Amino acid sequence: MTQAPRNCLVCRSNRVELFLDLGSTTLANKFLARDELGGKEPAYPLRVGFCQDCGHVQLLDAVPPTAMFDDYLYISSASDTLKGHLTGLADTVVERRKLPKGSFVVDIGSNDGTLLSGYKRHGMKMLGVDPAANLAERARAIGVETLTAYFGPETARKVRETHGVAAAITATNVFPHLPDLPGLVKGLDVLLAEDGLFVLEAHYLQDLLDAVAFDTVYHEHCSYWALGPMTRLFGDHGFEIVDVERLPIHHGQLRAWVGRRGRHKVNPRVEALLADERAKGIDKIETYRAFAQRALALKTELNRVVDKLLAERKTIAAYGAPAKGNTLLTFLGLGPDRISYIADRSPLKQGRYTPGTHIPVVPPERLLADQPDYALLLAWNFADEIMAQQAEYRRRGGRFIVPVPEVRVL
Ligand SMILES: [Zn+2]
Known part of the structure; x- marks a missing residue:
């Protein structure tokens, strides 16, 4: 059964136009045990649309997050490339923010703790937030404190009460998974220090288009990010993108550095990439x-x-x-x-x-x-x-x- 398409996750517009229908599909991370083979597997429509108002690309159909993330089989440390990339990001954050020992850092969607483990040698206080209980155990086993929860204003308040504000918050592979984008930004508003930075990574829509990477589309990824709609999302909530980088990891990722509006110098790379997106027609159906x-x-x-x-x-x-x-x-x-x-x-x-x-x-x-x-x-x-x-x-x-x-x- 196909529901009515949901509104734009960024701007709430109801003018989200379908352009790719991948059919009724089972959940991509629900690998089956042998004794589950005869059972019924839930399948959901997998349709991608483009917002005619803000240009955001997203799935048209919602799947309950608990069906996807409470028990999760994707582990960050399974790939050598990815492991090096994530621990390297921890180094970059420390260098860039010149974080003193004992600073508090948070990783949203912390998975098995791979990224946070990169902060260890810098002497940071760290906390992972991830809904997958099976992964939290792995993270704790390598000494990474992990809260089993979805991130939003509630969780952010809880963390702030127990740990204080965070000097830096990261969200790497999880960013395209988040259906409640205003909830994320409100959570950041609660937890991020006044001069703190939020660093996100998401596969970059332009690279996805260039690689014809239609297989990047699955239910967990409800958003496919270009810089334009991302600018709009943070701008609507008192934040701004202060720097942006394109990374070769996966088939091309975007890393954006986000701060409270006016608190950081904005790198000209942000405007340059926005201009490049317009020149390539990323904002056209x-x-x-x-x-x-x-x-x-x-x-x-x-x-x-x-x-x-x-x-x-x-x-x-x-x-x-x-x-x-x-x-x-x-x-x-x-x-x-x-x-x-x-x-x-x-x-x-x-x-x-x-x-x-x-x-x-x-x-x-x-x-x-x-x-x-x-x-x-x-x-x-x-x-x-x-x-x-x-x-x-x-x-x-x-x-x-x-x-x-x-x-x-x-
Ligand atoms: Zn929109």
Whole structure:
């Protein structure tokens, strides 16, 4: 059943126009245990729209957050690249704010505590906030205090009472997950010190468009951020974006530094990127209609390549079981009849099955033991890291199929 599209999460407008419909889809992180395979899996529409008033790109359908985040299988420390990136951000925040020892820092969506662990060597007092109870235990095991909660004004007040105001607050992968954006900014208003900085990271919409990364779309990501609507969001609540950087991590991220209006010098990079966005048409619906056409063309082409290889009696596995892989598998209709299994390093996913498509997830060693002819690279944003780890598979003749921005066999 399809509900009426929700209003814009940034400006509340009801003029959010659908441009990409990925169909009814199960939740991308709900990998199944073997005994769950026969059960009924909830599926929700996965439709993306563009706000005709402020230009924000978002999902049209809401999914209850508790269905997605209370028990979570994505762990930050599973990728070496990501781990280095997150602990590096902690160093950057300390340097930039010149934070003295004992300063209080908070990470929203702190996951297994990877980012906060980067503050340890600087002697910071730190607190993670994350709704996933299973991850909080992992964070505590490495000495990172974690509050199991969703972040908003209530949680912010609670933290302020017990710990005081925060010199810096970060929100990395979680930022695109937040449906209550005014609630987030109100929470910041409560918890952030007067001269404090909030640092967010989100995949950058322009990079998503360039990479035809339609698989970045899944229910957890309710927003797809460009700088324009982000400026509007913070501007509406007494904050401003004081600096912005584009980062190569994942398939391209935006890091924004946000402070209370007038408290910090604004870097000219902010205005430069806004101008660049306008020049590229990121604020035009036509840009999104063209993107949807490219996504549909990729679907056709990738299915053609897979079917041709299978007709030649080649074997195909997949590498990497990220959440986004499930959008791609579901959108293409790829199941265990065509993809034998998925190799993935995360012990939390091994032995489980992909939601909706039911492809088994196995340890990466299986790739060398079986030596399938091809491996579809679902975690294509970590292509370099994976190619290096799997050099032996390729040396023995295995080939990787990279799905976007066009289908390539490497
Ligand atoms: Zn809007």
